[in-house]
Amino acid sequence: GESVGLHLPTLSVQEGDNSIINCAYSNSASDYFIWYKQESGKGPQFIIDIRSNMDKRQGQRVTVLLNKTVKHLSLQIAATQPGDSAVYFCADRPPEYSSASKIIFGSGTRLSIRP
Amino acid sequence: KAGVTQTPRYLIKTRGQQVTLSCSPISGHRSVSWYQQTPGQGLQFLFEYFSETQRNKGNFPGRFSGRQFSNSRSEMNVSTLELGDSALYLCASSPGQGDSNQPQHFGDGTRLSIL
Numbered sequence: 001g002e003s004v005g006l007h008l009p010t011l012s013v014q015e016g017d018n019s020i021i022n023c024a025y026s027n028s029a030s031d032y033f034i035w036y037k038q039e040s041g042k043g044p045q046f047i048i049d050i051r052s053n054m055d056k057r058q059g060q061r062v063t064v065l066l067n068k069t070v071k072h073l074s075l076q077i078a079a080t081q082p083g084d085s086a087v088y089f090c091a092d093r094p095p096e097y098s099s100a101s102k103i104i105f106g107s108g109t110r111l112s113i114r115p
Numbered sequence: 116k117a118g119v120t121q122t123p124r125y126l127i128k129t130r131g132q133q134v135t136l137s138c139s140p141i142s143g144h145r146s147v148s149w150y151q152q153t154p155g156q157g158l159q160f161l162f163e164y165f166s167e168t169q170r171n172k173g174n175f176p177g178r179f180s181g182r183q184f185s186n187s188r189s190e191m192n193v194s195t196l197e198l199g200d201s202a203l204y205l206c207a208s209s210p211g212q213g214d215s216n217q218p219q220h221f222g223d224g225t226r227l228s229i230l
Binding site for chain 1: 207220
């Protein structure tokens, strides 16, 4: 069946602190997960992805952690900056769509940065 | 290289009319997917085209259709517009073949308003 990422709707973080955005998914067979950032008036921007055979992947100032046991995904942003303000979506691809590009988006978390 | 380009950026129509939206994928990408984004339903998958063929379809009525041309550019059409079709329509492209774990890259969308 469909797999949906569940988010807390909002997160407020002090500038300079680390941000952690969490996501839960329901389909234990999903094999590919992606984080997107969407700023106001723009389309989703790819941040980082991870395959189900990994439990951690790092990018520039971002780290994605995957816990398949509890079906949980998190995005960590180091030293949060004002430019990180956006809505963050996790998305996964159910295995029945592995040959296609259909992905299922969660509802998103709005990250706000306090000066 | 240039990103995904969607035209027009904004569109206003009235109920009962039809509309055609256009998407030019990233050069070399052969898969184009369309999504509808609304505040209430979030990001929902409409359909995906690969090599001029619809490869996957979401749960939208037949009023929503699409096509892909030989240069991978894609159009989507909505006929008999309803107020509920007001949304941001997003196009995403990916290579579509080979390693299936490749992220989709999104355009900035077409904002469609129905009066």
